[in-house]
Amino acid sequence: ESGTGKSHVLARGAETAWNERAPVIHILGQHILDDDPRVSILKRLEISDWSFHDALTALNLIAEAAGTRALLVIDALNEGRGTEVWQNHLASFIREVNEHDRIFLILSCREEYLEYVVPSEVIANPRPYPKEGEPPEDCAPLGKLVRVSVEGFRTTEEREEALQKFMDEKGIARPTAPVLDVEFFKPLFISSVCRAMANAGIRVFPRGLRGARQIFEFVLATKAKALKTPYDGTSRVHKALLATLDDIAGIMV
Numbered sequence: 001e002s003g004t005g006k007s008h009v010l011a012r013g014a015e016t017a018w019n020e021r022a023p024v025i026h027i028l029g030q031h032i033l034d035d036d037p038r039v040s041i042l043k044r045l046e047i048s049d050w051s052f053h054d055a056l057t058a059l060n061l062i063a064e065a066a067g068t069r070a071l072l073v074i075d076a077l078n079e080g081r082g083t084e085v086w087q088n089h090l091a092s093f094i095r096e097v098n099e100h101d102r103i104f105l106i107l108s109c110r111e112e113y114l115e116y117v118v119p120s121e122v123i124a125n126p127r128p129y130p131k132e133g134e135p136p137e138d139c140a141p142l143g144k145l146v147r148v149s150v151e152g153f154r155t156t157e158e159r160e161e162a163l164q165k166f167m168d169e170k171g172i173a174r175p176t177a178p179v180l181d182v183e184f185f186k187p188l189f190i191s192s193v194c195r196a197m198a199n200a201g202i203r204v205f206p207r208g209l210r211g212a213r214q215i216f217e218f219v220l221a222t223k224a225k226a227l228k229t230p231y232d233g234t235s236r237v238h239k240a241l242l243a244t245l246d247d248i249a250g251i252m253v
Contacts, residue, residue, distance in 0.1 A: 013071070022068045032079075038052040072097060072106070074106075078117050108150075197222055
């Protein structure tokens with residue numbers, strides 16, 4: 001699901017690994033624009049005259065020399081041309097990466113696009129070994145993807161802690177009552193609200209906002225005050241922003 005923190009988790013993990021001297025390649029799905037995703041990756045790394053195998057071999061050798069693992073991270077397979085190309089290339093892509101024992105492949109994809117982007121046969125369905133007899137199929141899913149779900153803030157306590165961090169960081173007074181709206185379970189939504197308020201100079205979270213509609217209206221009105229145009233804060237900017245978003249939504253439907 002969008003906004004749950006997948007990209008932040010991957011970026012933080014890549015940053016941590018890099019700081020610990022592990023080699024890292026971090027690619028965004030929006031940059032996969034060719035019929036073969038390998039071509040897009042090589043272009044992004046500015047080594048388009050290399051073969052993908054040679055690039056993986058070099059990454060593997062760097063990790064071996066450093067005595068660590070290398071990360072190959074591709075965030076948001078569903079973006080760019082992902083829904084067109086990954087179904088045809090992901091299985092062979094995984095096999096090629098698996099030929100290099102030091103490379104750890106990490107991929108992310110929004111749940112609603114999973115069946116269109118990731119072939120079911122490359123996702124492991126691990127089960128424990130039985131006590132007796134032959135192991136069941138796929139109990140040791142070597143060479144397959146192990147699925148992990150990122151669910152955002154799952155408890156009220158996690159959400160309140162995140163609100164405290166975001167609002168304190170931006171100098172915004174926290175609500176006196178717990179925020180119960182489900183939208184605030186998503187890290188992206190919380191950070192967007194806090195940034196919009198800070199940019200508009202609003203330091204107190206307004207009372208009485210309930211439900212997605214009221215909250216989004218508040219966020220859009222706040223953003224209209226801080227777009228860095230000569231007309232910020234006027235109805236002219238607010239109406240233009242709403243009309244633009246309405247047009248984009250119409251195209252997406």
